[in-house]
Amino acid sequence: MSSTSPGTPPAPRSTGCWRSSRSACTPRSPRPSPPPATVLAPAERVRGLKFSRAFCRYSWYRARHIRRGTAVPTAAADVAHLLRRAGFGGTPADVAALTPLDLPAVVDRLLDFSPNPADTPPASLTDPSKGDWERVVDLRKWWLDRMRTAPAPLQEKLALFWHGHFATEATKVGHAVDMYDQNHLFRTAGTGGFEALVQAMSVQVAMLVYLDNDVNRKGSPNENFARELLELFTLGVNQYTQTDVVETARAWTGHNVDKQAVPRRAYRFYSERHDYGNKTFLGETRAWNGPEIITRVLTVEPQRSIAARFIAKKLWTFFAYPNPDAALVDTLAAEFVAASLDVRALLRAIFLRPEFFSTTARQGLVRSPVEWVVAVLRATGLTAQDTNPQWWMESMGQQLFEPPNVAGWKNNAYWCSNTALWARADFARNITWKARNASFLFEIAARNAQNGYVMTEGDAIDFAYRKFGRDPLVAPVSAPVRNAMIAWLQAQRAAERAPTYAWNLWAPINLTTIMMLCPEVQLA
Template identity: 45%
Template structure:
């Protein structure tokens, strides 16, 4: 694996490319590098910010604290793929803090995605379904026999497990009945199955008639008549997250078969994707638009800025990606979804703020002491884009030559700003 391969792998498995990580994996085989990055042993335990666990706390402040804590963890953990997958599941099984009764419900779900995001898919889905965050967000906490609520049933089939076209409207009606009684306790603290609210009559789901219960529906989807469809659905979603959009059907089929053969172990599917020829192909390189979270973390890493200093939460909402506040049950979009004038202005404002904070403590000041070409190369390396296009390098060098011919003081700050706003940092 050369340095270009290392950058590609890190752009997909981390939030930021760091020089020390490139040095760590460059020279390894591709498979060995993937296995190394999938070993989460070096990551410290995740400990919730104290405010988040207070049932009497103000939820918006608690979720702000949790978001800042999470972004800082994304920035600092040795193996950020663990957090990358937690973010993927947060978008795939989307819930919003707006609907959480308590912030610790959001924390519990975040921990589920962190601790089990690479383990058994069955366990992850079952725990997601009865988590208080999901029960509240999609209203299953008030799904009762005689008055079923179809919100969770619809999204479970359409978004979470099968995809559009792989179930009927009647299936949704019957799945909703199967999930009656799976609710929250009276204090809204924990999941509780309330038998007196469950519909015990027969239901016909996927053409099978019996007394279905909610967890049994998940079992049928993952291990029964719908297992191939379910495996294709999640294989395609994860491939698009890591590799490129609209994968060839044969690729999805191959990954789905490997996922099933591997016992629905998520780590085996992730490894199959990251070690595939398609992942390493020219088609995959630079094929994804960076999410706002990836963008701010990469900028913070390059600028040597902590979350407390950078306060990315002030801008992420305008960029369209405030953690714990996805726009709807389908989560966030991808690629062109992130390209807008509103997001561009928010990025520019964030970069200006970060530049001010960085130059105030005289970080990267050595850039002013070396030649223009070397200064640009050094700056690009700080932000993980030493492979920037010739056009970008020329534009930055020409700017620096012009600046130095006129005055001295702004060159460091302005070069920092321009690097963070370059086209190359916007893609992964």
């Protein structure tokens, strides 16, 4: 894709002759022989022609709006890309609803979380007959279904990011209600000021218990939380000294948990457990207290800019692609600092960058197990309550409320081990049986009952692609994969001795399994 931002008119072409830039005595290089023409099947030529015509219509439409000075519509492919990255994918109707808007308006719409309902926790959290393990299982299904149904899914996608950033494990925390409280905090505080979020997370019960600050007290400081606060939550590696860790741990003494509080455990500052002595942090000596450490890191240079770069790079890696250029990270960090470390402002800057729509970014991320499961549930109309995906997600490599360690989850190749991919295939086979009554499967069969209509294998596959958020007319899909699926459907119907116009439900049901595992659905 061009390096210009979507919705921006291209730079005017030079009007000079190409010969004017060549020396008269420079011999012309012979033209290379053209590559042999690729012979496309008739169906492929039709699909390519449809896509070319759609692109030409969009280009003409955009140019007209530029001349008139009105809002420039956003390309459908860009909208679809945004919906995959800022959520869990979009239907053709979702894409069509946003394409009339210009790109900033589309991004602002995605950043508007007001349509989302307030979270109502699972009833099992307060059910005395339920054990904590059962409550965590219910909490996983509850969150998956909330991601599946959220009108503004970016809020849930961002909560998933923070869940990996401020990682805590339910097994060690031991109270599902504390995990819910933390999840609620990701949703309510995760889109505002970053300092406020870190301050809130630092006194959240699940975090205090997980990183042992609930036992951090004067005379016996525990460094676990102090180290991760500096390395994983704010500054990154090699941006602090061991002395800073020791003194931060002293500053956080007494910030513990009241385990006898009613109705649930709560944060409590025990003054008698706090070390009020002088501490030297980042070269400054004073009687530091815990929250002051966070304020110092996130409001004073150079640490503020270091933290801004750390968070900007991590968010870009999560939403766009890994290993961004240092110049891009610096630009995003500068905008983050200028916005007083407002997370929503940083997200807006990320989604408006031309690099976000580059070839590198498009389909450049493997969907995490959570993202893939939510996308599959959305496409099939099934729920987490129906399918119990948590039984497969641990083998896939991502179990909600149980990250592998304090550093959270990795991405991309991390999701592609043999065990992880086998678990996806096993879940796809299982969910196929659950989806056999899904309305879109009957729609494939019913459309063939229309007078004079014959749905070919290619039609059925393109229909399924659209149901899974990959409209071939918006962005071309892999021709080899599509052709392989066509050949498979043809062979299956031939084995069933079905005429070309006849569709029973077995072929669409089996197609659902294959569609879940095809590259276009596995990639974001």
